Amino acid sequence: MPDRLTLIAPDDWHVHLRDDTMLARVIPHTARSFARAIVMPNLRPPITSVDAAMAYRKRIQAACPDGLTFEPLMTAYLTDHIAPEELEQGFADGVFTAAKLYPANATTNSAAGVTSLDGIDAVFTCMARIGMPLLIHGEVTDADVDVFDREAVFIERHLRPLRERHPELRIVLEHITTEQAVDFVGSADRNLAATITPHHLQINRNAMFLGGLRSDFYCLPVIKRERHRLALRRAATSGDARFFLGTDSAPHPREGKETSCGCAGIFNAPYAIESYAQVFDDEGALDQLEGFASRHGPAFYGLPVNSHEITLERVPVEVPDRIDGLVPFHAGEHLPWRVVRDL
Numbered sequence: 001m002p003d004r005l006t007l008i009a010p011d012d013w014h015v016h017l018r019d020d021t022m023l024a025r026v027i028p029h030t031a032r033s034f035a036r037a038i039v040m041p042n043l044r045p046p047i048t049s050v051d052a053a054m055a056y057r058k059r060i061q062a063a064c065p066d067g068l069t070f071e072p073l074m075t076a077y078l079t080d081h082i083a084p085e086e087l088e089q090g091f092a093d094g095v096f097t098a099a100k101l102y103p104a105n106a107t108t109n110s111a112a113g114v115t116s117l118d119g120i121d122a123v124f125t126c127m128a129r130i131g132m133p134l135l136i137h138g139e140v141t142d143a144d145v146d147v148f149d150r151e152a153v154f155i156e157r158h159l160r161p162l163r164e165r166h167p168e169l170r171i172v173l174e175h176i177t178t179e180q181a182v183d184f185v186g187s188a189d190r191n192l193a194a195t196i197t198p199h200h201l202q203i204n205r206n207a208m209f210l211g212g213l214r215s216d217f218y219c220l221p222v223i224k225r226e227r228h229r230l231a232l233r234r235a236a237t238s239g240d241a242r243f244f245l246g247t248d249s250a251p252h253p254r255e256g257k258e259t260s261c262g263c264a265g266i267f268n269a270p271y272a273i274e275s276y277a278q279v280f281d282d283e284g285a286l287d288q289l290e291g292f293a294s295r296h297g298p299a300f301y302g303l304p305v306n307s308h309e310i311t312l313e314r315v316p317v318e319v320p321d322r323i324d325g326l327v328p329f330h331a332g333e334h335l336p337w338r339v340v341r342d343l
Contacts, residue, residue, distance in 0.1 A: 001281075001314075002286065002314070003313060003314040004311060004312070004313045004314070004340075005277065005286060005289070005311065005312045005313075005337070006309050006310070006311045006312075007289065007290045007293060007294055007309060007310055007311075007312070008290055008294035008295065008305050008306055008308075008309055009034070009035040009069075009294065009306035009307075009308050009309055009310050010033065010034055010035070010245060010273060010293035010294045010306075010310070011034055011035055011036040011037065011245070011293075011294065011297050011298065011306070012030060012034040012036070012037040012038070012245060012246060012247050012249070012269075012272070013037070013038045013172070013195050013244060013245060013246040013297045013301075014038055014040065014135070014174050014175060014195045014197075014246030014247060014248050015030055015034075015037045015038065015039060015040065015246075015247055015248070015249050015269065016039075016040045016042070016108075016248070016249060016250040016251070016265070017030065017037075017039055017040075017060060017072070018043075018251060019043050019056070019059065022251060022253070023059065023060065023063050024063045025251075025324045025325075025326070026249075026251050026267070026269060026324075026326070027060065027063050027064055027065075027070075028064070028065050028068070029249075029269040029270040029323070030070070030247075030249065030269045031064050031065065031068040031069075031070035032068065032270075032339070033272065033273045033310060033339055034070070034272075034273075035069055035070065035071065035306040035308070036070070036071045036072075036073055036303075036306070037070070037071075037072060037073060038073045038075060038097060038098065038135070038246070039056070039057075039060065039072045039073060039074055039075060040075065040100060041053070041056075041074070041075045041076060041077035041100055042077060042100070042102065042107075042108060042109035042110060043056070043109065044109055045112075046077035046079075046109065046112055047074070047075070047076060047077050048076065048077050048079060048082055048086075048112075049076075049086060049090075050086060050089055050090040050093065050095050050096070053074040053075075053076065053090060053095050053096060054074075054095055056074065057072055057074050057095075060072040069308065073097040073098075074095055074096055074097060075096060075097060075098050075099060075100045075135065076090060076096045076098075076099040076100065077099075077100055077102070077112070077113075078099050078100060078101050078102070078113070078114055078120060078123065079112050079113065079114065080114060080115055080116070080119055080120065082120070082123060084122055084123050084125075084126035084127075087099055087123065087126060087127065087130075087132060088126055088130055088132075091130055091132045092130070096132070097133070097301065098132060098133040098134065098135050098172070098301075099123075099127060099132060099133075099134055099135065100135045100136075100137070101113070101114055101117075101134060101135065101136045101137065102114065102137050103115075103137065103139060103140065103141050103154075104141065105141050106137050106139050106141050106220065107137055107139075107220040107264060108220070108250065108263060108264055108265060110137070117158055117162060121165070124162070124165075124166050124169055125166065127169060127170075128166045128168040128169040128170075129168075131170065131302075132170075133170045133171070133172055133300075133301065134169055134170065134171050134172070135171075135172045135174055136159065136171060136172065136173050136174060137174060137175075137220075137221075138151055138154045138155060138158075138159060138173050138174070138176070138181070138221075139151050139154050139220070139221055140153045140154045140157060140158070147222055148205075148222065148224060148225075150221065151176070151177055151178050151180070151181055151221050152178055152180040152181070155173075155180060155181060155184050159171075159173065159184070160184075163188075163191075163192065167191065168191065169191065170191045170192075170300070171191060171192050171193070172192075172193050172194065172195060172246075172300070173185060173192070173193070173194045173195075174194070174195050174246060174248070175195055175196070175197050175200065175221060175246060175248040176194045176195070176196060176200075176232065177200050177221045177222070177223070177224050177228060177232070178224055178228045178231070179227060179228050179231035181194060182194075182231045182232060182234070182235045183231075185235075185242050185243065186235065186240065186242065188242065192242065193241075193242045193243070193244065193296075193300045194235075194242065194243055194244075195243075195244060195245065195246025195248070195297075196232055196235065196236045196243055196244075196245070196246065197246065197247055197248045197266075197268070198247060198268050198272050198275035198276050198279070198329065199217070199219065199223065199248075199266045199268055199275075199329055200223060200224075200229065200232055201229065201232055201233055201236060201275075201276070201279045202229075202275060202278075202279065202329075202330075203217060203223055203229070204223055204224065204225060204226040204228075204229045205222065205223045205224055205225060206226075207223060208222075208223060215257045215258055215262040216257060216266065216327045216329075216331070217266065218257075218262055218263075218264055218265075218266075219248070219250065219264050219265055219266045220264040220265075222264075233279060233283055236276075236279065236280075236292055237279070237280055237283045237285035237288050237292070238288070239285075239288045239291055241291065241295075241296040241299055241300070242296070242300075243292065243296065244292055244293075244296035244297040244300065245276065245292055245293045245296075245297060246297075247268050247269060247272045248266070248268075249266070249267055249268045249269035249272065250264070250265030250266060250267065251265065251267040251269075251326050252265050252267070252326075253325070253326070254325065254326075254327070257327070266329050267323075267326050267327065267328050267329060268328065268329035268330075269328075270319070270323050270328045270329075271317070271319055271328060271329065271330055271335055272329075273293065273310070273312070273339060274312065274317060274335045274337045274338055274339065275329065275330060275335060276289065276292070276293060277289060277312055277335075277336075277337040278335055278336055278337060280292070281336065281337070294306065310339055311339070311340050312337045312338065312339055312340065313337070313338060313340050314336060314337060315336075315337075315338050315340075316334045316335065316336055316338075317334065317335050317337070317338035318333075318334050319331055319332065319333050319334070319335060320332075
């Protein structure tokens, strides 16, 4: 078993950097290990225009510590009324890398999201024509659908018909959580990929109730049964280029997590690549980590791989209970790998 592992610098294809003071607190942890990141647009107000995306990108760049090589890749927040022309302009100008579909009220700051996929079919037609990727939070929000079934139902009700209507549309089903999603993406011939988070690889839904209600393990989509976790681990470590890294790191202040109606989101950025390394090591698949973390995402997005590297070594690292007042994923645990050469 190797004691050192050098990788092409990885990218995070799904991250929430927030804004204002929270942005300054969390961005160093993403930029520490990831050269690029797809930045989610669900701010208040959401990023729905080229000008708003450019302004947000400048705020991110200003908050990034000196000496770190990091490129934020911006996304547009789809609404029922967004103009296809706005997306086309932003994509042509290199401002928008992709567009994000939140079903209305599916997760944090998604109230302005899409209420009907059929209602924005012109947007999908435009995106397919120009080659702009569509990133999907794949859950239905119907009150009569069990929260643990919402991803699987979304695939059958909405994603499968969408792909049949727009086979040329490039789609990333983000932060997949179920064996149904693994099977659906794995059976696709082209134009469909998925990101997988470290927390969905590491824990099952029992973690939310271990010794009490653990709000720090509450996220959306929620953690699922053990069989789903195992399916995700098989997909991530398989070498299949349709699956790649996306942390969905989503920090919230303590008062947002520890309340009568806690916020969904896990802050995993500080030790994300170390967490992934543990999973791949446990699965005997360290040789597949570079593909998952550094190659598959750029290939799907049509971008070059990064030109520099990071190195991890097999030395235990203790994850602190708090980082800048936030509870990180793996708080209080030891991880067997640590980054020894930052970006």
